[in-house]
Amino acid sequence: MLHQKALITKVEQENFKVKTFHLDLELDAEPGQFVMVWIPGLDEKPFCVAGVKPLRLSVAKVGPFSEKMHELKKGDFIWMRGPFGKGFELKGKKVIMVGGGYGVAPLRFLEENARKKDIDAIFIMGAKTCTELMKKPKAKILNVCTDDGSEGMRGLVTEHLEVALKEKVDCVYACGPERMLVKVLEICEKAKVECQFSLERYMKCGFGLCGQCSCGGLMVCKDGPVFTGKELRGNSDFGKKRLDASGKGIEI
Amino acid sequence: MLVKNLLATRLGKSELRNPTILNSGYLGVNSDALIRAAKMGAGAVTSKSCGQKPRKGHPNPTVLQFGDVIMNAVGLSNPGADEEVPEILRAVQGAGVPVIASIFAESAEGYVEVAGKISKARPAFIELNMSCPNVQLEMGIPFACDSRSAAQIVEMVKDTVKTPIIAKLSPNVPDIASIAKSVEEAGADAINAINTVGPGMVIDVEAKKPVLANKVGGISGPAVRPIAVRCVWEISRAVEIPVIGTGGILTGRDAVEMFMAGASAVGIGSALHYRGNESFKLICSEIEEFMKKNGYSKLGELRLEE
Numbered sequence: 001m002l003h004q005k006a007l008i009t010k011v012e013q014e015n016f017k018v019k020t021f022h023l024d025l026e027l028d029a030e031p032g033q034f035v036m037v038w039i040p041g042l043d044e045k046p047f048c049v050a051g052v053k054p055l056r057l058s059v060a061k062v063g064p065f066s067e068k069m070h071e072l073k074k075g076d077f078i079w080m081r082g083p084f085g086k087g088f089e090l091k092g093k094k095v096i097m098v099g100g101g102y103g104v105a106p107l108r109f110l111e112e113n114a115r116k117k118d119i120d121a122i123f124i125m126g127a128k129t130c131t132e133l134m135k136k137p138k139a140k141i142l143n144v145c146t147d148d149g150s151e152g153m154r155g156l157v158t159e160h161l162e163v164a165l166k167e168k169v170d171c172v173y174a175c176g177p178e179r180m181l182v183k184v185l186e187i188c189e190k191a192k193v194e195c196q197f198s199l200e201r202y203m204k205c206g207f208g209l210c211g212q213c214s215c216g217g218l219m220v221c222k223d224g225p226v227f228t229g230k231e232l233r234g235n236s237d238f239g240k241k242r243l244d245a246s247g248k249g250i251e252i
Numbered sequence: 253m254l255v256k257n258l259l260a261t262r263l264g265k266s267e268l269r270n271p272t273i274l275n276s277g278y279l280g281v282n283s284d285a286l287i288r289a290a291k292m293g294a295g296a297v298t299s300k301s302c303g304q305k306p307r308k309g310h311p312n313p314t315v316l317q318f319g320d321v322i323m324n325a326v327g328l329s330n331p332g333a334d335e336e337v338p339e340i341l342r343a344v345q346g347a348g349v350p351v352i353a354s355i356f357a358e359s360a361e362g363y364v365e366v367a368g369k370i371s372k373a374r375p376a377f378i379e380l381n382m383s384c385p386n387v388q389l390e391m392g393i394p395f396a397c398d399s400r401s402a403a404q405i406v407e408m409v410k411d412t413v414k415t416p417i418i419a420k421l422s423p424n425v426p427d428i429a430s431i432a433k434s435v436e437e438a439g440a441d442a443i444n445a446i447n448t449v450g451p452g453m454v455i456d457v458e459a460k461k462p463v464l465a466n467k468v469g470g471i472s473g474p475a476v477r478p479i480a481v482r483c484v485w486e487i488s489r490a491v492e493i494p495v496i497g498t499g500g501i502l503t504g505r506d507a508v509e510m511f512m513a514g515a516s517a518v519g520i521g522s523a524l525h526y527r528g529n530e531s532f533k534l535i536c537s538e539i540e541e542f543m544k545k546n547g548y549s550k551l552g553e554l555r556l557e558e
Contacts, residue, residue, distance in 0.1 A: 002318050005458045036313070040459035044312035079459060205315035209525055210326060211281035211300065217288035219279070236284065245308040247281040247300065248331035 030087030092170020100176025182239035275521035283342035293532030325469030340373035350376035383422035383447035488514025504538020
């Protein structure tokens with residue numbers, strides 16, 4: 001699959017470091033899947049799909065590529081190929097979504113789908129501080145928290161999850177900093193609840209060949225980026241190690 | 253009664269449970285990924301090429317796929333020999349199949365240095381990647397495009413380490429058999445053919461830019477298989493040492509074709525895209541099925557008669 005050109009039709013400012021781009025391109029993508037975005041002459045990076053109809057990508061300003069993305073405006077073009085990878089699988093009648101920082105993006109898309117299927121979702125979202133919170137989903141039950149208490153409850157999303165799990169749910173979906181995901185897995189295992197996680201790694205090929213995104217031997221681009229708790233249990237890299245561009249292991 | 257393993261093969265002193273070998277540059281960035289490939293069913297696994305120093309490789313896009321073509325210009329990204337040694341060691345201890353450590357360098361002395369370090373991890377083989385077409389701007393024409401350079405590297409590495417050596421050759425030469433002959437005379441224990449073809453170029457006409465950041469990249473995938481089969485056939489007629497046939501093998505039938513051309517084992521890479529993680533197992537069972545159906549009792553019998 002080669003790249004398709006996509007027109008930017010709208011740019012939403014989510015918070016001071018995240019913008020969501022609306023694109024004039026039809027893409028049959030599931031929540032949790034990703035696309036490789038190419039800016040000709042610069043680089044190509046993976047971004048999770050934040051929604052379809054219209055296609056949306058949420059981009060946090062974290063490096064030279066995303067800085068360039070943030071300069072783009074309505075009417076500009078980007079190139080992309082995808083969707084790639086395995087997305088979230090909605091299960092049961094009642095679920096919980098736990099999003100940390102910009103990890104909220106694919107879960108908002110998942111929550112839209114859950115509503116269409118009449119699955120009840122409790123949405124827990126958090127950030128370090130109020131200026132880093134993403135826009136809120138339309139979920140019926142929404143818990144917002146910040147580490148410093150500047151908006152919503154003071155505390156971590158995982159503390160909210162422990163409270164929410166006093167009720168029986170069918171599955172927990174999480175995306176965010178990997179240390180948060182490790183904690184979510186621990187909580188879900190204790191509560192004996194199924195869970196799915198979306199991971200992030202530096203990628204090259206995007207379709208399972210080069211090995212660059214290895215997480216303890218799992219290829220995040222093809223085996224994931226969404227993994228079940230069962231798949232991640234005992235994984236030596238989960239929450240601990242990622243590979244840099246040279247393939248060297250770096251502590252998370 | 254003992255059931256004979258039809259797929260057992262030898263590569264020099266190494267016994268392989270089956271003749272499928274994970275190619276260098278596919279999955280094998282570290283020990284975890286090499287062990288995973290062994291679990292998928294590979295008969296041996298090859299690590300991603302490692303050099304003297306850490307290298308980030310080229311920016312993205314680095315790997316493209318369309319139709320029967322896979323193109324790459326990853327650009328020899330690797331963490332450097334010092335980081336690689338413990339990874340190879342863990343793979344050797346954990347994979348349960350022979351581990352082939354691929355190395356590259358910018359000079360013969362560089363190969364000697366990297367081979368010396370890597371040999372301490374005791375891989376079954378060291379594969380000399382002398383044929384990467386994606387770094388020509390920095391490193392010049394690959395050593396495997398010249399008989400004398402290729403032979404010199406093999407000879408110098410053989411003088412330094414006891415580990416058996418595989419020379420990985422380039423198809424982008426007028427006479428691959430003469431290069432194979434030179435590396436055999438220099439002491440190579442096996443040959444792997446072919447590295448990627450070309451390089452080639454793909455231009456995005458809307459962007460008016462080459463798609464690969466390196467502009468050009470080596471071509472692999474099923475599209476290059478006829479070239480690989482011809483190269484392996486020419487090499488195996490010219491040398492006595494075993495040949496690993498590599499290039500676009502997706503099925504057992506493709507592997508059988510390579511054995512008929514003279515290969516003792518086959519490299520598997522693009523199949524992982526076209527047929528997924530089950531590729532090794534599928535290819536093995538298809539080879540076995542073909543052999544049983546046609547009355548072959550060992551892989552060696554598949555070779556073409558002159």
